[in-house]
Amino acid sequence: MRLLVFASHLFPNYKNPYAGSFVVEQVRHLKKFCDIAVCVPHPWVPPLVDKFSARWRRYAQLPKEEVVAGVRVLHPRRLVIPKVNSWMWMTFSVTLCCWRALSSADFDMLEGQFVLPDGFAAVFLGRRWNKPSVIHVHGTDVHTIPYLSPLLKRLTVWALKEAKAIRTVSQDLARRCAELGVDPCKVRVIPNGVDIHRFTLIPRREAKERVGLNPERRHLLYVGRLVAVKGLDLLLEATALLVQQHRDVELVFVGDGAEREVLQRQVNKLGLNGRVHFVGVQPHDCIPVWMNAGDVLCLPSHREGLPTVLLEALACGTPVVATAVGGIPEVVADRQVGRLVHSRNPKEMAACIEEVLEAQWDRQRLRDYVEERFSFEVVTKELLEMYGSVMRNCSSSVNHEHARDEGRKKRNSGTEKR
Known part of the structure; x- marks a missing residue:
């Protein structure tokens, strides 16, 4: 399975090199079992702007692709407007830049770490590329952001309802998803993991x-x-x-x-x-x-x-x-x-x-x-089971759709002969 993970702020990025360490560890463990890449957009620098600003010059020098913890990380460029960093704008710019920069042929499944902007981008692009999408819910994305404005709530609810599966890290967050109208049957509670080989006992x-x-x-x-x-x-x-x-x-x-x-x-x-x-x-x-x-x-x-x-x-x-x-x-x-x-x-x-x-x-x-x-060995096993279930369900749906189309063709053929 080829998995693309959208993690615009829950992964080391141009603003915070220590962000999302638990997501880094999660994808590092998943890499042993699937072909995985992470998408972390960087700012697009307009021509000549880097000549007048040290900060924008640094942005212009950021790599388009790199390897973090042995995992391929893609950095498509998104439009960043100074002093405008709302959840709404981030959702729009992340989705648009990934749509323009990435190819659907490279991946079998898309997932977003956090509902907005990454979960929305995964679902939106999944629908257009005919790929299944999964959203990981971590906390603020369902207990705070949806209640900041009616529009953010609509975007959050749409993404959650359209995703093929939702992983929440706690039962409490699963209940909050249900309160937003999400079908509980597609929500799986899989906790965050801990690297027990790194966090060990010292006197x-x-x-x-x-x-x-x-x-x-x-x-x-x-x-x-x-x-x-x-x-x-x-x-x-x-x-x-x-x-x-x-x-x-x-x-x-x-x-x-x-x-x-x-x-x-x-x-x-x-x-x-x-x-x-x-x-x-x-x-x-x-x-x-x-x-x-x-x-x-x-x-x-x-x-x-x-x-x-x-x-x-x-x-x-x-x-x-x-x-x-x-x-x-x-x-x-x-x-x-x-x-x-x-x-x-x-x-x-x-x-x-x-x-x-x-x-x-x-x-x-x-x-x-x-x-x-809570070891990553336990958590990774549960995540792989969820991915497998999503892929099987999507394959079954495709086969059912194909059989229905074939039946329709046969019926139409019989009608024409009569």
């Missing part, structure tokens, strides 16, 4: 020393974007309560984002200077070490799909504390691998973190829990 003390943390302290860890939807103000308030009773507790933020300055001001206000550390974006290869260095990974989000950061922490034998939103309860078996927080009350979050810090955890059992349910 906690060794990991702390390797990343420059005091091995005599206990560390709360957050890994991800510093953005409002992650609810990090709650984690800071909970930390302020914890340090009153535990002098050895510190909080480490790994990552960066729009809320960085807001969070720093909150740290100052709560008197947490010296207890909270912002270490910024870390190299991808260093993340497993950070996961081992933390004593508990915290995720206080307002909304989520199925966050891979929880899987990565557990694969490294680190327990987790997370808010019970989205698909998180489908990952975090309460008190088995950590604790679920059911409110936005800092006292509840602080109590859950304290309970996890004081408990004795079998790190190998935490790792085994993830390996049995």
Whole structure:
């Protein structure tokens, strides 16, 4: 099977070289079983514009094709208008550039990672090229974007209804698809995966020393974007309560984002200077070490799909504390691998973190829990079963259509003879 994956922003791209690491790993594992290519559009640079702008000059030098993790990545050019980056415009420009640049003869199936713009592009081009299409739903694409405007909702619903199959990463997202009017029969729940060969156990003390943390302290860890939807103000308030009773507790933020300055001001206000550390974006290869260095990974989000950061922490034998939103309860078996927080009350979050810090955890059992349910070996098998089902159903439909056409021809021939 020849599979083309549309992943305009959930894959390393011109804006974010670290984007979509979980999609990179997914296609890398799928490559063992099928011929796969990824489409990540880059900006089209009009003639002479690169002569006057260093940024556009850099865009003009971007490759038209490259290899990432052993997978062929295509970069057709799309029209980018400065300061115009709406979901609507992205959907139009991604679909149009792929339509003009790609050939239907090269692929058997199209899939989009995220409903807009990539799922829409996969479905639109699939209909015109007579190829089956699959959409992967990750979270924001169904619980937020459709409700930003009536038009975005119409585009989202159209793409989901016209796709031959939908993969959601959690039961929660499957329910949200059903609320948008999607037939539940074509939705498959297949969780995100984790590379258990990359996220492995390292002695906690060794990991702390390797990343420059005091091995005599206990560390709360957050890994991800510093953005409002992650609810990090709650984690800071909970930390302020914890340090009153535990002098050895510190909080480490790994990552960066729009809320960085807001969070720093909150740290100052709560008197947490010296207890909270912002270490910024870390190299991808260093993340497993950070996961081992933390004593508990915290995720206080307002909304989520199925966050891979929880899987990565557990694969490294680190327990987790997370808010019970989205698909998180489908990952975090309460008190088995950590604790679920059911409110936005800092006292509840602080109590859950304290309970996890004081408990004795079998790190190998935490790792085994993830390996049995969420390893890429398990997830890849389920994805291949879904692809096979789609291809068989499409083949059956084509054969049925052909038989119907043949029958119609015979009936018409008999009529002419009479």
